Amino acid sequence: MWMKYLGIGTLISLLGIVVALVVWDVHKVADVTGMIGLIFLVFSMVMSGAFVNGDRVRLNAATETDKGRDERNRLVTRSLLIALPNLLVMLGFYLFI
Numbered sequence: 001m002w003m004k005y006l007g008i009g010t011l012i013s014l015l016g017i018v019v020a021l022v023v024w025d026v027h028k029v030a031d032v033t034g035m036i037g038l039i040f041l042v043f044s045m046v047m048s049g050a051f052v053n054g055d056r057v058r059l060n061a062a063t064e065t066d067k068g069r070d071e072r073n074r075l076v077t078r079s080l081l082i083a084l085p086n087l088l089v090m091l092g093f094y095l096f097i
Contacts, residue, residue: 037086
Protein backbone atom coordinates (compact mmCIF):
# COMPACT_ATOMS: atom_id res chain seq x y z
CA MET A 1 0.00 0.00 0.00
CA TRP A 2 2.74 2.49 0.88
CA MET A 3 4.61 1.68 -2.35
CA LYS A 4 1.67 3.16 -4.26
CA TYR A 5 2.19 6.56 -2.67
CA LEU A 6 5.96 6.43 -3.12
CA GLY A 7 5.23 5.74 -6.79
CA ILE A 8 2.86 8.69 -6.98
CA GLY A 9 5.54 10.88 -5.38
CA THR A 10 8.10 9.60 -7.87
CA LEU A 11 5.79 10.35 -10.80
CA ILE A 12 5.14 13.86 -9.48
CA SER A 13 8.89 14.30 -9.05
CA LEU A 14 9.55 13.19 -12.64
CA LEU A 15 6.86 15.56 -13.84
CA GLY A 16 8.54 18.37 -11.88
CA ILE A 17 11.88 17.52 -13.47
CA VAL A 18 10.37 17.59 -16.97
CA VAL A 19 8.57 20.89 -16.33
CA ALA A 20 11.73 22.48 -14.92
CA LEU A 21 13.83 21.31 -17.85
CA VAL A 22 11.30 22.45 -20.46
CA VAL A 23 10.47 25.82 -18.92
CA TRP A 24 13.83 26.74 -17.36
CA ASP A 25 17.06 24.75 -17.15
CA VAL A 26 18.64 22.01 -15.07
CA HIS A 27 19.43 24.40 -12.23
CA LYS A 28 15.73 24.96 -11.48
CA VAL A 29 14.98 21.25 -10.99
CA ALA A 30 15.93 21.44 -7.32
CA ASP A 31 13.67 24.45 -6.82
CA VAL A 32 10.63 22.89 -8.51
CA THR A 33 10.87 19.47 -6.87
CA GLY A 34 11.73 21.07 -3.53
CA MET A 35 8.62 23.23 -3.63
CA ILE A 36 6.43 20.25 -4.51
CA GLY A 37 7.94 18.27 -1.62
CA LEU A 38 7.58 21.23 0.72
CA ILE A 39 3.89 21.62 -0.14
CA PHE A 40 3.18 17.99 0.71
CA LEU A 41 5.37 18.17 3.84
CA VAL A 42 3.58 21.27 5.18
CA PHE A 43 0.21 19.69 4.36
CA SER A 44 1.26 16.64 6.36
CA MET A 45 2.34 18.77 9.31
CA VAL A 46 -0.90 20.75 9.30
CA MET A 47 -3.01 17.59 9.16
CA SER A 48 -1.01 15.94 11.95
CA GLY A 49 -1.68 18.84 14.30
CA ALA A 50 1.96 19.79 14.69
CA PHE A 51 1.18 23.51 14.83
CA VAL A 52 -1.47 23.51 17.56
CA ASN A 53 -0.99 24.05 21.28
CA GLY A 54 -1.55 21.53 24.04
CA ASP A 55 -5.10 22.58 24.86
CA ARG A 56 -6.25 22.01 21.30
CA VAL A 57 -4.45 18.66 21.12
CA ARG A 58 -6.20 17.53 24.28
CA LEU A 59 -9.58 18.73 22.99
CA ASN A 60 -9.07 17.04 19.62
CA ALA A 61 -8.05 13.79 21.31
CA ALA A 62 -11.11 13.88 23.54
CA THR A 63 -13.63 14.58 20.77
CA GLU A 64 -12.11 12.73 17.82
CA THR A 65 -13.41 9.29 16.94
CA ASP A 66 -11.09 6.36 16.32
CA LYS A 67 -12.16 6.25 12.69
CA GLY A 68 -11.43 9.95 12.22
CA ARG A 69 -8.03 9.64 13.88
CA ASP A 70 -7.11 6.64 11.72
CA GLU A 71 -8.14 8.47 8.56
CA ARG A 72 -6.15 11.57 9.57
CA ASN A 73 -3.07 9.44 10.33
CA ARG A 74 -3.40 7.69 6.96
CA LEU A 75 -3.60 11.06 5.22
CA VAL A 76 -0.50 12.28 7.06
CA THR A 77 1.43 9.12 6.14
CA ARG A 78 0.36 9.27 2.50
CA SER A 79 1.35 12.91 2.08
CA LEU A 80 4.73 12.21 3.70
CA LEU A 81 5.31 9.31 1.32
CA ILE A 82 4.48 11.56 -1.63
CA ALA A 83 6.82 14.28 -0.32
CA LEU A 84 9.78 11.94 0.27
CA PRO A 85 10.82 11.27 -3.36
CA ASN A 86 10.44 14.94 -4.22
CA LEU A 87 12.67 15.99 -1.34
CA LEU A 88 15.25 13.32 -2.21
CA VAL A 89 15.37 14.46 -5.85
CA MET A 90 15.71 18.06 -4.67
CA LEU A 91 18.59 17.10 -2.40
CA GLY A 92 20.30 15.10 -5.15
CA PHE A 93 20.05 17.88 -7.72
CA TYR A 94 21.09 20.49 -5.17
CA LEU A 95 24.21 18.60 -4.11
CA PHE A 96 25.36 17.32 -7.50
CA ILE A 97 24.49 20.14 -9.90
